[in-house]
Amino acid sequence: MRPVSHLDAYRRTDDLSAVPGPPLPALAGGWRARVVDPDTRDLDLVHRWMQAPHVAAFWHQAWPRGQWEEELRRQLSGRHSLPVLVSRGEDPVIYLEVYRAARDVVAQVYQARPHDLGLHVAVGELSMTDQGLVRELLPEVTAALFDADPRCTRVLLEPDVRNRRAIASFTAGGFAPVGEVLLPDKVALLMVRTR
Template identity: 30%
Template structure:
């Protein structure tokens, strides 16, 4: 039986009478900001720069949400870009309930609907009297980069090839700077973000983390700041590696290396594609430990890697074989332990996570 669904606020909200503004918003290319106002009785309003553009009602049936237009005159929707619906989709797909599909009936013509599908906002179009019915699947929504990426993706860089240590691979794009990914975690009341490492600003923290006993036993890089400054400079100069801090509400808690596998020392041990990537992980701030946070940031890290280049089909990890905890963590999030192998410095487990597995069965939720 269908029943009205009044979406619960997902994080911070601003009350206005019997309504609340969701914390999910999106800046359009022209600078205008679109957001969702949650009204009483299961209705929602879409706003662009504070002006209501649509009044909608939602019904929830098992894992499906059906959204219909309520306004008598909703012609303003057809004058807006399809991206105004991203915060609305987030309002449902980011809920604890496992919503698998959303269908929205809109008073738009087929040309508007086709453009919305080409942009990746929706998956399918069905024509109805007076408009179109558009469908979006959960796995498709999470693959749209607009809500999460804060830097241009690597996919825009023209493809050309080069050789590194006798390995043929694509030339890699210049590295981004600053915050590259950001996502709200409503169940934790936190915002997770990834930002690039600044060799001068972050040297002291990086040095302190590398000298922690639990980190040094795994990374084997305990040393002074001079050595670590050289290490970070080398990483910055290496086009195949991207160094990042993971942050909760802007506070760094982890260091990540994301690298292109094809030109990495891992390449001979796996069947990596041209755009597949690997990850190295270091958690330095123990205040942010715990299973709920771990699942949230690990899935978010995977999310960023897959969003940064849609040609990335597999993410690889190569933890030390006795690091059973991290091997288990990756397998719990959809990874598969393929085999064990020997690096010069360690015996490792090859763990892989497929793009399709991640988005269809896990995702960042």
């Protein structure tokens, strides 16, 4: 496992309690992002996507519908993570979780700056994979996140090292691999895009 020591050199000077929750990215280029609403069909959509084998294999969250409802409500009530549906045209095509890295388990393996943001990304429909959606979306998302939080200097991803499809898409979308890290449910490749 390669260390990520050059990311560890940052000394925390901001008070994390003063950092707001993750922002909703205001997207351009034909993309639209909105917060997931668990009181609508959004819950059924996210639940169905998480059951899909190509998502479940790496997310490990093929939970019952009720558990997903609890999870979405938990995210919406806190300042750690924001569940988002991204559309291109009429229908959602991507589920995102935008999170504050310093409030996440990933902060145990590298010293996250208080305003760093992370992304979890899922293309829910298997038929929509390998269409270039993620590689096209990521530059828009990162630009929007940097605009939304001027103090954010890094956006990160931490895909499972076995998920070569995601790693290729994230690299094509402007993220650079930094090193492997051990997280509770996977060996991940930490990938970063800087401002």
